[in-house]
Amino acid sequence: MGDYAINEENKVRRLREKARYDQDTVHGVLDAGLVAHVAFLQDGRPFVMPMIYGREGETLYLHGGSKARIIKLLESGAPVCVNVTLLDGLVAARSAFSSSMNYRSATIFGTGSLVEGESEKLRTLKIISDHTFPGRWEELRAPLDSEIKQTGVVGLHIESASAKISEGPPDDEDFDYDIPVWAGVLPIVNQLGTAEDDPRLLTGVSLSPSIAALEGTRR
Amino acid sequence: MGDYAINEENKVRRLREKARYDQDTVHGVLDAGLVAHVAFLQDGRPFVMPMIYGREGETLYLHGGSKARIIKLLESGAPVCVNVTLLDGLVAARSAFSSSMNYRSATIFGTGSLVEGESEKLRTLKIISDHTFPGRWEELRAPLDSEIKQTGVVGLHIESASAKISEGPPDDEDFDYDIPVWAGVLPIVNQLGTAEDDPRLLTGVSLSPSIAALEGTRR
Numbered sequence: 001m002g003d004y005a006i007n008e009e010n011k012v013r014r015l016r017e018k019a020r021y022d023q024d025t026v027h028g029v030l031d032a033g034l035v036a037h038v039a040f041l042q043d044g045r046p047f048v049m050p051m052i053y054g055r056e057g058e059t060l061y062l063h064g065g066s067k068a069r070i071i072k073l074l075e076s077g078a079p080v081c082v083n084v085t086l087l088d089g090l091v092a093a094r095s096a097f098s099s100s101m102n103y104r105s106a107t108i109f110g111t112g113s114l115v116e117g118e119s120e121k122l123r124t125l126k127i128i129s130d131h132t133f134p135g136r137w138e139e140l141r142a143p144l145d146s147e148i149k150q151t152g153v154v155g156l157h158i159e160s161a162s163a164k165i166s167e168g169p170p171d172d173e174d175f176d177y178d179i180p181v182w183a184g185v186l187p188i189v190n191q192l193g194t195a196e197d198d199p200r201l202l203t204g205v206s207l208s209p210s211i212a213a214l215e216g217t218r219r
Numbered sequence: 220m221g222d223y224a225i226n227e228e229n230k231v232r233r234l235r236e237k238a239r240y241d242q243d244t245v246h247g248v249l250d251a252g253l254v255a256h257v258a259f260l261q262d263g264r265p266f267v268m269p270m271i272y273g274r275e276g277e278t279l280y281l282h283g284g285s286k287a288r289i290i291k292l293l294e295s296g297a298p299v300c301v302n303v304t305l306l307d308g309l310v311a312a313r314s315a316f317s318s319s320m321n322y323r324s325a326t327i328f329g330t331g332s333l334v335e336g337e338s339e340k341l342r343t344l345k346i347i348s349d350h351t352f353p354g355r356w357e358e359l360r361a362p363l364d365s366e367i368k369q370t371g372v373v374g375l376h377i378e379s380a381s382a383k384i385s386e387g388p389p390d391d392e393d394f395d396y397d398i399p400v401w402a403g404v405l406p407i408v409n410q411l412g413t414a415e416d417d418p419r420l421l422t423g424v425s426l427s428p429s430i431a432a433l434e435g436t437r438r
Binding site: 013014035037047048049052068069082087090099109125126133139150169176180187191192193195196197200207214215 | 348
């Protein structure tokens with residue numbers, strides 16, 4: 001795996017020591033997240049929208065209603081910026097100025113194109129499903145033709161990207177370490193809880209393996 | 220508290236039954252979140268960046284280095300779109316098509332202006348600090364003049380906004396309820412864990428009240 005070339009678009013300007021440009025780190029953040037924030041232009045103004053996604057190689061797959069504004073815009077090849085951020089902790093320093101958060105963040109820049117053909121649409125919808133629910137696809141009935149028609153899938157090719165990783169204890173000013181105030185990190189734990197049965201669950205149906213495997217895992 | 224007027228910008232296009240336009244709901248989502256995704260234009264292209272924030276009335280306060288690109292852009296009054304999304308659960312339906320997530324999401328549109336004057340800057344920096352760390356500001360030394368100078372604070376006036384709330388069990392197609400597959404919700408729990416001491420903590424300094432109050436709370 002290599003590095004993304006640094007250009008005016010993806011260059012990290014602030015806290016450059018936290019910047020990463022390698023594909024491994026960027027892919028790792030994308031793969032760990034559940035929601036992507038997708039920014040685009042609409043009538044010359046910026047918009048941002050949370051979306052479910054899945055990744056394969058250098059392509060991020062997004063989906064929505066086939067006539068949805070965001071899908072029409074993405075398939076037009078307009079420039080798009082996507083950020084995925086995972087918060088890992090609140091960093092309580094000895095001053096407000098040095099207080100911050102620990103996080104893993106990836107920002108990608110690219111342009112989209114419509115996924116066409118029923119078999120490729122199905123294949124890429126499974127990538128999106130597997131991202132949130134690994135193994136669930138095989139437990140469910142096959143998508144109906146009408147469902148596939150109603151869904152638009154867009155592949156966003158990653159043209160450039162960067163990541164920013166903030167971790168560890170507070171980084172206080174040297175002269176602040178003598179202040180007798182507590183400092184440290186409050187971890188943020190994002191965890192999947194215990195599965196809650198649908199009230200209309202059929203009698204005798206138990207938790208499926210894909211869901212059982214997710215219970216209690218960190219995301 | 221009233222409603223935001225519905226216009227072409229803030230109108231929710233998909234899953235309209237989940238849309239909310241009342242200030243209470245929008246403020247509630249903003250107040251519950253830890254990170255805002257701020258979208259803006261740079262050289263005619265969309266960018267999105269995660270930022271810490273705080274809210275007072277109809278103003279969202281953002282901060283950064285006083286010479287940071289994002290602060291320069293925000294203070295120029297350029298149009299900005301901000302989204303805050305909280306994920307509450309993975310919704311495992313009886314089909315991939317009906318599977319989704321439960322979430323609370325708020326999107327605001329506005330323009331920024333620079334916060335000027337040392338006392339107003341301090342007041343609004345405290346709003347941002349209180350959002351993440353209620354009560355911490357009073358436990359810390361006063362910000363230095365140099366720190367205040369290095370920090371740019373921008374007030375983003377909420378010109379229009381909407382929220383989208385998705386909750387409850389899966390909403391399957393009528394003909395799918397007879398399929399003997401498990402369906403339900405996997406809750407996503409975002410919780411602050413046990414505070415971890417800074418390795419350079421002075422001997423005898425114990426957890427401060429503001430941090431102790433946050434331990435174990437849900438965010």
